[in-house]
Amino acid sequence: MSRIAACFEAGRSQGRKLLIPYVTAGDPQPDVTVSLMHAMVMAGADIIELGVPFSDPMAEGPVIQKAMERALVHQVTLDDVFNMVKTFRQTDSETPVVLMGYLNPIEVKGYSEFASQAAEAGVDGVLIVDMPPEEAEPLVVALEQKSLDMIFLVAPTTDEARIRLISTSGSGFIYYVSLKGVTGAGHLDTDGVKQHVEAINELTPLPVGVGFGIKDAATAARVAHVADAVVVGSALVRLVEANAGSSEAINQAVAGLLADMRQAIDAL
C-alpha cells in the first residue's frame, strides 16, 4: 500500500479527517521550503502538497501565480524540488509528499526519468493540473512502475462517466475542485460541495480531498465534515508572501493557520 493510501486508511479507521497544505517549492526562496514542510507537519498536516514552479500556471489565481514567479526568480527547477523532498525525508519518513504542477517540465525530463527521480527523492504522488486521464496513460504507467500515485482532479463540470474514468486511471485520492475557477477564488458553497462529494463517493472507492476556496478554520471544518481531506493552498501562500522576509515568520504564520484548521477539523 502506498504511503498516501495508508495515510487515508489510518484516517478513516481513526475517524480523523486529513489536512493537506499546499506551498510552492522555493517560494519566496529555496532555503525556506524544507523547514516550512516540517513546520506544517508539526502543526497537523497529514500530507504535503508541494507546487513545482512553472512559467505559465494556467489554472492558478494571482496568489499562486506570484508564488511561482517568486520561485522562478531563483530558477527553482524540478531537480531542486526533488532535492528539497530528499532533505525533508532525512528526518521525516512518514508524511506523504505530493508534487503538484504542470506537464511541461515533466515532458522535458521524460516520464520514466521523472518517475525514477521522484521515487528516489521520496515523493509519493503527482498531480498534474493540465493532464487529464485521456492524455495521461504513458505517464501513469511510468509512475506505477515506481509505485507512485497519480492524483486526478474532479471538477463541478465533471460528469459521471468521467468520474468513473478518473477513478480507474488515478490512485491515492481524488482531488475535488470545489468551484469553477482558479485557485484562491471566491467563496465556497458547502452544501454544493457535500452533494458533489457524495456523488463522487458513489462512483469511486478512492478517498476524496476537497480544495479551492478554503480560506479559514471554519470553512475547513465544514468541508472536512463532508470529505476525507481538506486541501488548503492560497490562504497559506498568502501568509508566505506577507512574511517573505523571514523563514521563521513564514513558519510561524503558516503553522498558526494550519493549527487553527486542525483544531477546528478535529472538534467535529
Next chain:
Amino acid sequence: MTEPYQMPDDRGHFGPYGGLFVAETLMGPLRELREAYEHYFSDEAFLAELDAELQHYVGRPSPLYHARRWSETLGGAKIYLKREDLNHTGAHKVNNTVGQALLAKRMGKTRIIAETGAGQHGVASATVAARLGMDCVVYMGAEDIQRQAMNVFRMKLLGATVVPVTSGSRTLKDALNEAMRDWVTNIDNTFYIIGTVAGPHPYPAMVRDFQAIIGREAREQILLHEGRLPDALIACVGGGSNAIGLFHPFIDDAGVKIYGVEAAGYGLDTGKHAAPLCAGKPGVLHGNRTYLMEDAHGQIIHTHSISAGLDYPGVGPEHAWLKDIGRAEYVAINDDEALQGFHDLTRIEGILPALESSHAIAWATKLAPGMDKDQIIIVNLSGRGDKDIHTVAEHEGIVL
C-alpha cells in the same frame, strides 16, 4: 501522399501533437464545444449564415492580386498576394471570429472573451461582439498594449473591455493564460474565442476550418487566373492561423511547395526570436503538445519579434505535424528583413503590409528570384500595416 490528408484524429491529435492538456474543469466545456463545432459544420443553415456574414460583412471573397511590378523587380516567379488585408477590420482574423461568434450564439452564450497580441484578433472579436450584441472582454499583455495603442482604442470604441495582463512576460502567451482563467471561472455564459490554431482540441481544427476559406478561395482564383495550381505558398507563422488557412486546401497537392515563415527577431543565433519550429523543441503549453520556446527545465522563455502578432512561444500543433512529415518547410525572417519587406511592398505596389505579413513578403523576396518567370507563388498578405506605422517610425528614429 496516396491517402487524402485527414487530421486531426478524433482525440484532436496531429500525430504526437495537439490533444487536450487542460485542467479538469474545462474538459466538459471543451466537449460541449467540440460537439457544437461538429454539429454546426454540417448544418446547412449555420453554414449559409456564415457564408452570408463573410460575404456581406467581411467583404469576401478577398482578391488574389498579381503583384506585377514587385514580381518583375525580383526577376523570378510570378507573385500573387491573397489580400486578407482588405477584409473588414484589416486582417484574416475576422474570418475566425465571425465563425466562432455565430457558434457562440447557437450555443446560447452571451459573453465572449479573447486574447490578443497585436490587437488584430482583439479588434476582430470586439467587432463581431458589437455586430451580434454580445459582451466582450479582451485580454492583452501590458507590453503589447503599449506597442499597439491604436488597436486598444479601437477595441474600446467597439464597446469591449480591454484587460491589461501584467503576469509573466506581459505578452500574448500571458494574455492566453488569463483568458483561460476567465473562461474556467465563467464557463456557464462565456465563449472563449481563441484567435489562432493553438489551444486544446477542438480549437486547432475549428480555427483552421474557419480560416480555410482563404485557401479555398485562393485555389479557385489561381485556377481561374492561371489555369493551374501555384508552385509555392508562403505565409507568416506566429500561432499559424493565416498560414494553415492558406495551406490546408493545398496539402494533398504534392506539387505545391509550402513555406511557413517564423519570426527570427534579432536572429536565430541570438536566442531572441519567436521561431519554435525552426529553433525550439516539442513540449506542452496552452492545452496542446507542439514545438515551444523553452529552457532546459521546461520553463517557457521570453520571445522577441518586432511584430506583436508573431511574438508567441508556441505554434499550432498542425504546423508541428506538417514540419515533421516534411509537407511544409518552416523558415525564419528577422526583424530587419521583415522591415525591408514592409518597405518594398509599400513602395513598389502601394500596399502597406502588416509587420507579421512582412515576414512572408521578405521570404518571397528570397525565394522568387531563384524561380522561373512562369512559376507562381501565392503569398498570404494576412493583414494591413496601418497599425504598425508607429512601430516602424520608432524603429527608424522618426517622431510622428
